[in-house]
Amino acid sequence: xxxxxxxxxxxxxKGNKIGIKEASFEANEGDIIGFIGxxxxxxxxxxxxxxxxxxxxxxxxxxxxAYHSPKEAEKIKKHMGFMPQGLGLILYNTxxxxxxxxxxxxxxxxxxxxxxxxYKQKLLHMAGLSRFTERExxxxxxxxxxxxxxxxxxxxxxxxxLLDEPTTGVDPLSRLELWEILDSIRKEEGTIVIVSxxxxxxxxxxxxxxxxxxxxxxxxxxxxxxxxxxxxNTYEKTPCESEDCLELYDTTYSLKPLKSKHKEPTLxxxxxxxxxxxxxxLPEISVSQRKEPLDIPxxxxxxxxxxxxxxxxxxxxxxxxxLKRNEILGLFGANGAGKTTFIxxxxxxxxxxxxxxTLLSQPIRSGRDRQKLKSKIGYVxxxxxLYKNMSVRENLIYFANIHQIxxxxxxxxxxxxxxxxxxxxxxxxxxxxxxxxxxxRFSIAAAIIHEPVVLFLDEPTSGVDVIxxxxxxxLLRLLKEKWGISILITTHYxxxxxxxxxxxxLKDGKKVADDTVENFYKKHPNANNFxxxxxxxxxxxx
Amino acid sequence: xxxxxxxxxxxxxxxxxxxxxxxFTVYALPLTILxxxxxxxxxxxxHSRILIIDNDQSKLSGELVEKFKxxxxxxxxxxxxxxxxxxxxxxxxxKDAIIIIPTSFEKRLIKAQKIxxxxxxxxxxxxxxxxxxxxxxxVIINYLQNYAQRYPTFSTNIIAINPRSLxxxxxxxxxxxxxxxxxxxxxxxxxxxxxxLIVKEKEKGTIFNFYASSINKEDFLIAKLxxxxxxxxxxxxxxxxxxxxxxxxxxxxxFALYWFSSELYVLxxxxxxxxxxxxxxxxxxxxxxxxxxxxxxxxxxxxxxLPISSMSRESYIEAHMFPVMYYNHIAYDxxxxxxxxxxxKIVLYLIILMGFACVLLNLGWFLLKKELxx
Numbered sequence: 001x002x003x004x005x006x007x008x009x010x011x012x013x014k015g016n017k018i019g020i021k022e023a024s025f026e027a028n029e030g031d032i033i034g035f036i037g038x039x040x041x042x043x044x045x046x047x048x049x050x051x052x053x054x055x056x057x058x059x060x061x062x063x064x065x066a067y068h069s070p071k072e073a074e075k076i077k078k079h080m081g082f083m084p085q086g087l088g089l090i091l092y093n094t095x096x097x098x099x100x101x102x103x104x105x106x107x108x109x110x111x112x113x114x115x116x117x118x119y120k121q122k123l124l125h126m127a128g129l130s131r132f133t134e135r136e137x138x139x140x141x142x143x144x145x146x147x148x149x150x151x152x153x154x155x156x157x158x159x160x161x162l163l164d165e166p167t168t169g170v171d172p173l174s175r176l177e178l179w180e181i182l183d184s185i186r187k188e189e190g191t192i193v194i195v196s197x198x199x200x201x202x203x204x205x206x207x208x209x210x211x212x213x214x215x216x217x218x219x220x221x222x223x224x225x226x227x228x229x230x231x232x233n234t235y236e237k238t239p240c241e242s243e244d245c246l247e248l249y250d251t252t253y254s255l256k257p258l259k260s261k262h263k264e265p266t267l268x269x270x271x272x273x274x275x276x277x278x279x280x281x282l283p284e285i286s287v288s289q290r291k292e293p294l295d296i297p298x299x300x301x302x303x304x305x306x307x308x309x310x311x312x313x314x315x316x317x318x319x320x321x322x323l324k325r326n327e328i329l330g331l332f333g334a335n336g337a338g339k340t341t342f343i344x345x346x347x348x349x350x351x352x353x354x355x356x357x358t359l360l361s362q363p364i365r366s367g368r369d370r371q372k373l374k375s376k377i378g379y380v381x382x383x384x385x386l387y388k389n390m391s392v393r394e395n396l397i398y399f400a401n402i403h404q405i406x407x408x409x410x411x412x413x414x415x416x417x418x419x420x421x422x423x424x425x426x427x428x429x430x431x432x433x434x435x436x437x438x439x440x441r442f443s444i445a446a447a448i449i450h451e452p453v454v455l456f457l458d459e460p461t462s463g464v465d466v467i468x469x470x471x472x473x474x475l476l477r478l479l480k481e482k483w484g485i486s487i488l489i490t491t492h493y494x495x496x497x498x499x500x501x502x503x504x505x506l507k508d509g510k511k512v513a514d515d516t517v518e519n520f521y522k523k524h525p526n527a528n529n530f531x532x533x534x535x536x537x538x539x540x541x542x
Numbered sequence: 543x544x545x546x547x548x549x550x551x552x553x554x555x556x557x558x559x560x561x562x563x564x565x566f567t568v569y570a571l572p573l574t575i576l577x578x579x580x581x582x583x584x585x586x587x588x589h590s591r592i593l594i595i596d597n598d599q600s601k602l603s604g605e606l607v608e609k610f611k612x613x614x615x616x617x618x619x620x621x622x623x624x625x626x627x628x629x630x631x632x633x634x635x636x637k638d639a640i641i642i643i644p645t646s647f648e649k650r651l652i653k654a655q656k657i658x659x660x661x662x663x664x665x666x667x668x669x670x671x672x673x674x675x676x677x678x679x680x681v682i683i684n685y686l687q688n689y690a691q692r693y694p695t696f697s698t699n700i701i702a703i704n705p706r707s708l709x710x711x712x713x714x715x716x717x718x719x720x721x722x723x724x725x726x727x728x729x730x731x732x733x734x735x736x737x738x739l740i741v742k743e744k745e746k747g748t749i750f751n752f753y754a755s756s757i758n759k760e761d762f763l764i765a766k767l768x769x770x771x772x773x774x775x776x777x778x779x780x781x782x783x784x785x786x787x788x789x790x791x792x793x794x795x796x797f798a799l800y801w802f803s804s805e806l807y808v809l810x811x812x813x814x815x816x817x818x819x820x821x822x823x824x825x826x827x828x829x830x831x832x833x834x835x836x837x838x839x840x841x842x843x844x845x846x847x848l849p850i851s852s853m854s855r856e857s858y859i860e861a862h863m864f865p866v867m868y869y870n871h872i873a874y875d876x877x878x879x880x881x882x883x884x885x886x887k888i889v890l891y892l893i894i895l896m897g898f899a900c901v902l903l904n905l906g907w908f909l910l911k912k913e914l915x916x
Contacts, residue, residue, distance in 0.1 A: 089747030106550030
């Protein structure tokens with residue numbers, strides 16, 4: 001019998017909304033189980049059920065003890081470590097690193113003897129926090145917060161460790177370190193580790209993967225096994241002929257055999273093939289040509305030595321970035337690297353401390369300089385700034401009104417965008433009822449309703465599933481081709497670099513690299529993917 | 543009970559309160575309530591502007607006018623204008639009251655005949671109008687008393703009235719208000735702090751440390767209640783000192799009773815905060831909700847504005863449902879009267895307060911769940 005058995009666990013929320021439906025799996029001592037899937041597919045619900053912090057149906061057996069409710073789970077909570085989703089969620093901002101470890105030890109009834117102290121030192125060392133024991137958690141970087149949360153969850157040597165997206169938003173190096181800690185813990189203590197992640201690259205580090213979609217587990221197996229299941233469906237890019245086929249940016253997936261060459265499959269492919277198998281049609285995204293050709297200067301945006309300080313903290317340190325006409329520029333970096341700060345300075349949401357900024361050949365020195373340009377700039381914020389109590393249509397009309405677009409023109413554009421971006425069915429729905437992917441496309445429609453010539457997007461792909469993410473990039477490339485506009489986008493998914501024309505990498509508020517995608521690969525011939533390239537920069541800088 | 547867990551949580555709360563500077567707001571709220579309202583609420587009316595039309599112009603009527611002129615409660619002017627003109631002055635809000643002394647005032651007084659003195663009062667603020675009316679009547683009665691002493695042959699039944707307020711002989715507003723304000727402050731402040739201490743963890747996510755570990759519900763609750771309880775035990779003392787030394791309210795009862803009943807009352811307030819924290823998820827909602835369910839009844843049923851016994855039936859019943867009334871009765875007693883435990887009512891009220899604490903704390907313990915709300 002397996003050490004952990006999960007049998008047909010279902011979590012229902014208010015109004016019979018399904019969190020996770022009839023999920024089952026097993027794990028043995030020392031296993032690392034990976035939950036992979038987009039936001040809202042049930043990964044967290046299943047974690048909460050196993051951790052015994054939410055009511056569920058079904059049965060979970062841990063070390064021969066079966067529980068069916070949070071109350072029954074109480075008995076095994078002393079053997080469990082749980083790290084919920086969110087950066088530094090379980091940390092108290094004003095407590096220091098040392099105080100955290102002692103607090104967690106106390107609430108776990110540990111005796112603070114020599115052994116404990118030695119173990120604490122070992123954990124601190126593994127997490128690279130030995131030098132920061134006196135620092136308050138609120139002043140740690142995102143990666144350090146996650147490492148501290150992890151060692152806090154490990155302090156009582158749990159036999160079952162549940163980690164809900166511990167690496168989201170963490171810089172690549174910290175992510176590697178987190179994985180190293182996990183690997184050594186499971187080897188030394190035989191801990192079962194359950195990790196959910198949005199990064200497909202991390203899948204290869206897990207013994208067994210569970211793929212989540214539509215609030216259920218759709219596939220399971222090792223990363224290699226899973227990838228092999230779609231080997232036969234993955235081809236070099238070829239035009240599609242039949243219905244059971246999907247032609248993407250550089251790959252084609254087909255259920256029927258194609259004449260073209262097979263391509264090395266990826267985990268992402270699983271989601272596309274699964275969509276094909278379920279006959280789920282991806283809405284066709286199109287963008288129609290603009291009526292009048294645009295008069296756009298060759299350099300759309302130029303930042304020279306742009307600097308932003310918050311007290312003694314330098315969020316942006318003398319950054320030089322040029323955005324050219326008809327270009328998609330990706331601004332990459334971990335949480336806290338200064339991406340959002342930079343975009344906010346471009347938009348005038350933060351005052352510029354020093355440096356020069358030129359937007360559309362217009363030097364920006366005051367708010368009045370920006371006022372003239374407002375109609376030419378579109379912006380999608382990190383949290384999709386939409387009004388929750390207004391329908392999609394009302395939201396779009398509102399945004400059009402801000403830009404003083406005539407009503408008949410507004411209505412025409414809304415119809416067209418809804419059609420082209422594939423959210424016609426949702427026009428009268430409230431934003432909170434929309435799937436994240438739809439929400440995101442509709443946010444973009446709101447940002448381009450006034451037909452800007454430059455578009456700034458701040459982490460639009462966070463938490464969105466593979467397919468919706470692909471569609472977003474497809475939309476951005478179409479906007480670039482058909483409208484000839486320039487796009488500046490920030491993201492922490494390193495794999496998305498492939499879609500950009502040029503990439504700028506930020507780290508700790510400084511620009512560490514700026515080049516075209518091809519040149520990056522030329523400079524780093526040994527790298528298999530962008531993740532590895534960026535890792536090299538992060539290591540170098542350290 | 544696990545002392546280690548309680549100690550760790552309690553220490554953590556204190557560290558957080560100190561480092562986030564929230565410790566200041568803990569004391570700022572009750573102090574503000576006491577000082578602001580203590581100085582701000584004034585029931586008595588001084589310097590009301592009255593106009594006297596003395597139609598008699600005699601020696602005796604002149605003496606009556608002098609009485610008004612020498613009172614700190616009135617700013618008296620005398621004029622010889624028509625009644626209608628005088629009434630216009632009230633309409634224009636230039637005068638608060640008009641007193642018209644009839645032509646035959648002196649004559650009738652000597653003969654001990656009935657005299658009609660006309661008094662017109664601006665009734666836009668009924669409470670104020672009543673107060674002014676009472677003051678004017680007192681002055682007149684006082685005048686007649688003096689007159690009767692001088693002329694023993696004079697006798698009339700009116701003089702029988704002897705207005706005198708008990709327990710608060712000086713009629714000092716501070717004495718009547720400050721003990722009630724302590725009841726308000728000690729109801730609002732501990733409830734808010736308790737609600738915030740728990741909801742803060744829900745909002746941040748740190749509540750998972752409790753949900754996902756083997757900590758007992760009661761240990762968690764005890765640890766969460768200790769900091770607000772200890773901090774407000776200090777408030778109990780501070781508020782007492784302010785009442786006695788700043789507002790100079792007399793203290794006639796036993797300090798032990800004041801202290802014990804206050805601590806008990808703080809416990810009731812904590813449990814109200816606990817209940818709020820169970821139904822809310824964000825600090826702002828918790829704050830607003832606590833303010834609504836504590837400040838309004840705390841003020842309305844404090845006995846400051848209106849004695850409970852003179853309330854209408856509905857509000858009389860409502861007043862008995864909130865703990866404020868019971869505590870305030872004890873507080874007023876310890877400050878102004880000093881019956882202490884010799885009064886059966888006070889013993890009963892202490893028991894009722896204990897009942898409140900027991901029921902609400904148990905309810906909070908019962909409703910607190912170690913799981914996410916769906």
